[in-house]
Amino acid sequence: MTGFSRVQMIGVIAMVALIVLAPSVLYPVFLMKVLCFALFACAFNLLIGYVGLLSFGHAAFFGMGSYVSAWTIKHWGITAEVAILLGGATGAALGLVLGWLAIRRQGLYFAMITLALAQMVYFFCLQAPFTGGEDGIQQVPRGNLFGLVPLDSDMTIYWLVAVVFIAGFLLIHRIVHSPFGQILKAIRENEPRATSLGYRTNDYKLIAFVLSSMLAGIAGGTKALVFGIATLTDVHYSMSGEVVLMTLLGGLGTIFGPVMGALVVTAMENYLAQFGAWVTVTQGAIFMICVLAFRRGIIGEIGAKLKVAL
Amino acid sequence: MFTILGIPGPLLFGQLLLGVINGAFYAMLSLGLAVIFGMLNIINFAHGALFMMGAFVSWMLLNYLGIGYFPSLILSPLIVGIFGLILERTIISRLYKLDHVYGLLLTFGLALVIEGLFRNAYGSSGMPYRIPEALQGATNLGFMFLPNYRGWVVLVAIIVCLATWAVIEKTFLGARLRAATENAPLVQAFGVDVPRLITLTYGGGIALAAFAGVLAAPIYSVNPNMGSNFINTVFAVVVIGGMGSIMGSIVTGFGLGVIEGLTKVFYPQASATVIFLVMVIVLLAMPRGLFGKAV
Amino acid sequence: MLEVKGLNAWYGESHILHGVDFEVRDGEVVTLLGRNGAGKTTTMKSIMGLVPRREGSVRYNGTETVALAPNFIAKAGIAFCPEERGIFGSLSVSENLMLPPIVAPGGLSVEEIYTLFPNLRERAGTSQGTKLSGGEQQMLAIGRILRTGAKMLLLDEPTEGLAPVIVQQIGRTIREIKARGFTVLLVEQNFRFASTVADRHYVMEHGRIIDMIRNERLEANMDKLHDYLGV
Numbered sequence: 001m002t003g004f005s006r007v008q009m010i011g012v013i014a015m016v017a018l019i020v021l022a023p024s025v026l027y028p029v030f031l032m033k034v035l036c037f038a039l040f041a042c043a044f045n046l047l048i049g050y051v052g053l054l055s056f057g058h059a060a061f062f063g064m065g066s067y068v069s070a071w072t073i074k075h076w077g078i079t080a081e082v083a084i085l086l087g088g089a090t091g092a093a094l095g096l097v098l099g100w101l102a103i104r105r106q107g108l109y110f111a112m113i114t115l116a117l118a119q120m121v122y123f124f125c126l127q128a129p130f131t132g133g134e135d136g137i138q139q140v141p142r143g144n145l146f147g148l149v150p151l152d153s154d155m156t157i158y159w160l161v162a163v164v165f166i167a168g169f170l171l172i173h174r175i176v177h178s179p180f181g182q183i184l185k186a187i188r189e190n191e192p193r194a195t196s197l198g199y200r201t202n203d204y205k206l207i208a209f210v211l212s213s214m215l216a217g218i219a220g221g222t223k224a225l226v227f228g229i230a231t232l233t234d235v236h237y238s239m240s241g242e243v244v245l246m247t248l249l250g251g252l253g254t255i256f257g258p259v260m261g262a263l264v265v266t267a268m269e270n271y272l273a274q275f276g277a278w279v280t281v282t283q284g285a286i287f288m289i290c291v292l293a294f295r296r297g298i299i300g301e302i303g304a305k306l307k308v309a310l
Numbered sequence: 311m312f313t314i315l316g317i318p319g320p321l322l323f324g325q326l327l328l329g330v331i332n333g334a335f336y337a338m339l340s341l342g343l344a345v346i347f348g349m350l351n352i353i354n355f356a357h358g359a360l361f362m363m364g365a366f367v368s369w370m371l372l373n374y375l376g377i378g379y380f381p382s383l384i385l386s387p388l389i390v391g392i393f394g395l396i397l398e399r400t401i402i403s404r405l406y407k408l409d410h411v412y413g414l415l416l417t418f419g420l421a422l423v424i425e426g427l428f429r430n431a432y433g434s435s436g437m438p439y440r441i442p443e444a445l446q447g448a449t450n451l452g453f454m455f456l457p458n459y460r461g462w463v464v465l466v467a468i469i470v471c472l473a474t475w476a477v478i479e480k481t482f483l484g485a486r487l488r489a490a491t492e493n494a495p496l497v498q499a500f501g502v503d504v505p506r507l508i509t510l511t512y513g514g515g516i517a518l519a520a521f522a523g524v525l526a527a528p529i530y531s532v533n534p535n536m537g538s539n540f541i542n543t544v545f546a547v548v549v550i551g552g553m554g555s556i557m558g559s560i561v562t563g564f565g566l567g568v569i570e571g572l573t574k575v576f577y578p579q580a581s582a583t584v585i586f587l588v589m590v591i592v593l594l595a596m597p598r599g600l601f602g603k604a605v
Numbered sequence: 606m607l608e609v610k611g612l613n614a615w616y617g618e619s620h621i622l623h624g625v626d627f628e629v630r631d632g633e634v635v636t637l638l639g640r641n642g643a644g645k646t647t648t649m650k651s652i653m654g655l656v657p658r659r660e661g662s663v664r665y666n667g668t669e670t671v672a673l674a675p676n677f678i679a680k681a682g683i684a685f686c687p688e689e690r691g692i693f694g695s696l697s698v699s700e701n702l703m704l705p706p707i708v709a710p711g712g713l714s715v716e717e718i719y720t721l722f723p724n725l726r727e728r729a730g731t732s733q734g735t736k737l738s739g740g741e742q743q744m745l746a747i748g749r750i751l752r753t754g755a756k757m758l759l760l761d762e763p764t765e766g767l768a769p770v771i772v773q774q775i776g777r778t779i780r781e782i783k784a785r786g787f788t789v790l791l792v793e794q795n796f797r798f799a800s801t802v803a804d805r806h807y808v809m810e811h812g813r814i815i816d817m818i819r820n821e822r823l824e825a826n827m828d829k830l831h832d833y834l835g836v
Contacts, residue, residue, distance in 0.1 A: 054411050054414065101594070104594075107410055108347075112545045115542065116549060117590075123586075126582070127582070244418075276429075283422050287422065288420060291415050485696050488696055489696055495655050496685075497704070499653050499655055500685075501680050502705075
């Protein structure tokens, strides 16, 4: 695969191997949760790590993708892959609208606008009949893959989730290492110069935003099928905060960072769920510690020690 | 009983009053955010949590030390403000050399920590705080009954906002603040202790949020989520107003509260989202916000 | 009296000043001449404490200031007038004038400053300092540091971009304040102007002082000067 350095290639192979072997050691449902969030975090990382845009409202795309996938498969009886793709399309469409509005401003304002717009989406979901309000959409069937393979078994759907994740992961990598990705990098490093070279930087940023929101929607749709439910939690701003946390902890702008972050945060939350609000406190503490003392994140630190880009 | 546009007068004015009250809180909170952003270049995500702390401290003062509402109006902002000073000195000042994004992330984490701790200690359901005796009851204004406490809140909020504006725009201390917002190193080169000014500004912004919290305690029950309920809307307010102007924040805050209140009367389904809709419109028409300077 | 010895300064990784040595005696007007990029402004900013990483020795009236924060250096009696003038747009003209705090007795009163700069008196009510013309802003920038009681003034290119008539006025101003006992370190590209106000000239190149020319000997050293400045 072009674009991966030798070390990164080893990392990819290791990651795929882990994905293949893990279900024999850990619960597939837990792993699927990790993979969905890992894809979500990778999508988020595309925006912050490679374009330099901090979106504080990514839950809108994840959640709406989740709702649409859940609703369509439950009420229209479509196949699983179509449902997931619809979730992605929803994410993309919403991303186009929200991104177009938000990109008009820079830096901090951008973050606040994404937060506010996502709040709007949340309130819409709270009131719209199709989302089921506080109850959410429940008893979502897993359906069939391509109309042929029933996905009711955890192991069967696990392979689908694994494929979706790996495909998304590789797609992001492809984007980053394409000519398009190079322009994004130039924009992140020196936007005025990119503009003076004739690039319509806002258009590039918007495309990246839409790609990111599409993948977030796919992650959300997949999650809805796995867990059979789509709720308000998926569009709540705390979900936006979580994906930021995962990426920050794992390592902003690294390839494997979001994946590692998703693993650690999901595991941590599983463990701490019994302690009530301590989850929130721990999340907040990790945010603060990362910003103050651990900005490179887990993968970033490892990469720095080994002097490689991970 | 009279009606305006088909809505009974007292109902309209009642909702309008609620809107003005919400607007008062929007104004006070976005003012604090604007002042902090101007000086520190940081979006203080923890603002909502510190507003909540202000309410909680006044509740604690009452229930643990028997200290009532009126002293709390001074003590709570003082206590939380000092907490803010310590925060700035120990944690926040480390952010100045970093990319702005990290300030957002740190204060977001800080908000989670504060809210989580309070939620652990006091649960999620609210705790009541009684309206002080002197402000109980209502006054008949003819076209509506004005609950005294709510009138008091609006009055005090306006006074505090205007006082803040006056200090910043009309005094020499305010001149130093404005100058430091423009060019902090040069102001320091003149002999002004700018780091201390920054610390005091942060503490002051926090104290303002806590003060709003005390005002809020008898109206919204004192609960750990009261901050985050407000802060997300306040961000929209801040985007609409732009953070360049003090008076702009005040006017925008009150104005949006009124718009929200009116929407509740005439088109209730949109009331939760109307402020965000206004934000979208403003973003399209006036990227800098109504009163903003270039960011 | 200002003594600078072995002053080194960095902007991030860039090593700008490589051991600057010079002195300014009380009551003198001394200029730093040199091409663009020689390090003149960096030297001035380093003395004022505005360059974060600096090493060496900067002694003013016996006090070592090289490690002090800018506000303490100002309190020691040094005042700075930056190249961009630094007039604050969110402050009125009179607020700009009154902004720098008094650091020592003996500064000019506001009345004396308005006498020195009659234009400022006319424009005192202007609500935004940046609405003043370039020349007026320069006068305001100089005027406000005269009020503080600082005796050592650092002026960075005060004549840059100004009309000849204003340049002459600034020259008169500098001679006037010298007569009142102020000490001035001046950064100037315009050495003709510098020769009308200064006692001595230091030439800088690549972050070092490479020569010192007394004002009386400036004409005689024109060729050397042209070489240095690449004019």
